[in-house]
Amino acid sequence: MKCPFCASMDTKVVDSRPDKDGTAIRRRRECESCGKRVTTYERVEELQPLVIKKDGRREPFDRLKLISGVQKACEKRPVSSETIQRLADRVETRLQEGSDREVPTPIIGEWVMKELHDVDEVAYVRFASVYRSFKDINEFMSELQELLTSGGVRPPRKR
Numbered sequence: 219m220k221c222p223f224c225a226s227m228d229t230k231v232v233d234s235r236p237d238k239d240g241t242a243i244r245r246r247r248e249c250e251s252c253g254k255r256v257t258t259y260e261r262v263e264e265l266q267p268l269v270i271k272k273d274g275r276r277e278p279f280d281r282l283k284l285i286s287g288v289q290k291a292c293e294k295r296p297v298s299s300e301t302i303q304r305l306a307d308r309v310e311t312r313l314q315e316g317s318d319r320e321v322p323t324p325i326i327g328e329w330v331m332k333e334l335h336d337v338d339e340v341a342y343v344r345f346a347s348v349y350r351s352f353k354d355i356n357e358f359m360s361e362l363q364e365l366l367t368s369g370g371v372r373p374p375r376k377r
C-alpha cells in the first residue's frame with residue numbers, strides 16, 4: 219500500500235485488530251521510508267445487491283418474496299414449483315452478476331415479466347398488472363387486446 223505522505227510503496231502493517239463492532243479490520247501501517255503511520259480499515263464487501271423500493275428505501279434482495287409474488291401470479295396455472303424456483307434462480311443470478319449494486323424494484327419486475335412471458339401467458343398478464351404500473355385501465359386493456367388479437371403475449375411496450 220502506497221504511503222499517502224511520501225508515496226513510497228514500502229509500508230508495513232504494525233498492528234491489526236477488529237474494530238469495535240467486528241465488521242472491519244483496523245490496521246496501522248508504518249511507512250518504511252518516512253516513518254509516518256496511517257490507519258486503514260478493511261471491510262467485507264456486501265455481496266448481496268440492494269433493492270431500491272418505490273419509497274427510496276433499500277433492502278437486501280428477498281428471494282422468498284419474489285417467489286411468493288410469482289406463485290400468486292401462477293395460481294391455478296400449470297406451472298410447477300420447480301419452474302418457479304428456476305425462474306427465481308435466473309433473476310437472482312442476473313442481479314448478482316450485474317454491475318449495479320442497487321437495483322430498483324421495477325427493473326426486477328421487468329426481468330420477472332420477461333421470464334413469465336416464456337412460462338405462462340396468464341401468469342404473465344397477472345404479474346404485469348400488479349408490477350407494471352399501467353397508467354390507467356385503458357393502457358392495461360390495450361395490452362390485453364393485443365394479447366387476444368395476436369394470439370400470443372408480447373412484452374409490454376417500452377415507455
Ligand SMILES: [Zn+2]
Nearest residue numbers: 221224249252
Ligand atoms: Zn512515507
